[in-house]
Amino acid sequence: MFTRTRRRRHLARARPGDGSRVQRFRLRQLFTRSLFAVDLAEDSGDRHLYEVDVRHGRDSSSTRRPAALYRDGVQVLAGNLPVAFPVPGGVIEVATGQFGVKRMHLVGHDGREHVLSPHPRSLEGRRARFDRRFPRASAAVGVVGLVVLLAGLAVSLSLAAEQVTRVEVVAQYVGTFTSPVHLPAWANLTLTVAVALAATDRALRVKSTWMAD
Incomplete structure (x- = not known):
């Protein structure tokens, strides 16, 4: 419906x-x-x-x-x-x-x-051609990209949960949560760039998910 x-x-x-x-x-x-x-x-x-x-x-x-x-x-x-x-x-x-x-x-x-x-000249077409010519490498890129997206999602949810439970009203009911992951600035930037590249690769294959957006 x-x-x-x-x-x-x-x-x-x-x-x-x-x-x-x-x-x-x-x-x-x-x-x-x-x-x-x-x-x-x-x-x-x-x-x-x-x-x-x-x-x-x-x-x-x-x-x-x-x-x-x-x-x-x-x-x-x-x-x-x-x-x-x-x-x-x-x-x-x-x-x-x-x-x-x-x-x-x-x-x-x-x-x-x-x-x-x-279209073969578009970015999506070039990614599709890479997939046809190098299927194993393409599959490996896809797997790595999915792992990166999951890692980025896990870190984001963990930090978000920590911020939410710092609110006094929330903490009274569920307690406080401390994220086990606190990345240094360079690592956070690296992960952000990696997530963007992984999301772009999935978009080029028209396989975007809610994680990518």
Whole structure:
């Protein structure tokens, strides 16, 4: 029920496109743009290329919406994030987080879903190419990144619990908690950078989780 309600709300954010052509992906857009594509068949059997263009520098206050859907290179829909675009056979759900795209999934009417293919020149496309060429190294990077995220989460929760239990009203009921981890400034900075890199790697693979954001 919650998923259907959320999807209806996101579908309502999709507005008619302006009919413009999709722009070529340029190297200077590496950190400001994500472009994904999927080939879909209409009920008639004709196949069309659907592309989702996300501009990370835009938000709801921008004159142009941050996400747009193109059909065979022509903009047909656009919307503020998070948004869902109706396509043949289902919807494309699009969302971003602090470190990049966290959802770019085609969700079929049967509930099955898969991630759209990233443009080869985009950061997501380059990360996907690394995964294909060096699967073991890619898997190792993923595991290390997950461990770093868990470590960062554990440290953050521990310090947060210590601060909360210092409040007199809370301490009266649950006592006080002293975090076993107090990192020096250099170690805290190193962990922060490592967590950001790990979260970015998961975003590039469209595998962001609540831990990353």
